[in-house]
Amino acid sequence: MNAAEIRALLAALNAAWERGQQAALASVVGVKGSAYRREGTKMLVLDDASQVCMLSGGCLEAEVVEVALEVIRTGEVALAHYDLSEDATWGLGIGCGGSVDVRVERLDPHDPVMAAWLQVLHKGELAALVMPLGKAEKVLVRAGGETLGQLSDPALHAFALAQAHERLGLREPRAVAVAAPSGEKLFVDVCTPPPPLVIYGAGHDALPLAAQAHTLGYAVHVIDPRPAYLTPARFTDAALYDLAPEELGAFAMPAGAQAIIMNHHLDRDRICLAHALKAGAAYVGVLGPRSRAEDLLSALDAEGTTFSRAELERLRSPIGLRIGAEAPEEVALSILAELMAWRRGYDGGFLNGHAGRIHDAQTHRVE
Incomplete structure (x- = not known):
């Protein structure tokens, strides 16, 4: 999810409990x-x-x-x-x-483990909840190692903790059912923080990208030096940063961030590209044709800013899936479709004619 x-689920649950349901x-x-x-x-x-x-x-x-x-x-x-x-x-x-x-x-609103798990979901923290499939008992395991709850079988409890830590150590942890050595099945549910999306540029075409990204569960950050563009009225569900290019060092790039550069301004795009690559964004996309990204890299090289092979492998240009997008809303859809495919290890191609399981990843992304 x-x-x-x-x-939506948590809001409905809290409202129901307030009504006594x-x-x-x-x-x-x-x-x-x-x-x-x-x-x-x-x-x-x-x-x-x-x-x-x-x-x-x-x-x-x-x-x-x-x-x-x-x-x-x-x-x-x-x-x-x-x-x-x-x-x-x-x-x-x-x-x-x-x-x-x-x-x-x-x-049960009075169940301490479930209450803690609901708080984890609300805050978007990295944690796992492990429970036997047919029982109400459960154990919550946070990424830092803190646990809450106890399974009645000590051996099963130890197995549950090991499974939780294994899942939380994965790059893309997903929920899974596992069988214990005793044969009893456990479900390991996982909460992961919302993926961060950093948008450099608050122009007209950034609006649908930010809005659609929020709907898909991203934590959206928008950076722009123009206060008239960077307003809560335009970006209702994003964190806003009024930073000039020379002030980008004040922005702490979130871990695993996906960054889109769309200032439509060569100087700002050049500085933002260097910042995104050097700050460690996992995905750096530059809006526009490939030649534009190459021109930005050439300009950076001419002023002495170079990048390692690993840094350049995170650069994507052009960005988006080839769906014939033209309007800003269509371009946003194209970009977000690529981001979803990249995050989950898919190639973004047509499903038509695919004979295997639809949800099986087809490629591994490069980081």
């Missing part, structure tokens, strides 16, 4: 074959049968709501299996050719 979905959390904990969403996807179900967020394209929700209402009534954790095959007699008849396991748990 992205940060936007998490925000009960709620259950349904989480995808296993996928075999093809399915609409992956492990870690969540849906909130309230005691009036209303729901927030989705586990599928709409095919599972009604079934899961019925399970969740029973979980709310009894307080017992439920694990439901859904066959998405074409067989309408034995399955749901959806035709995806896979199956999905969904864990449903009633949410």
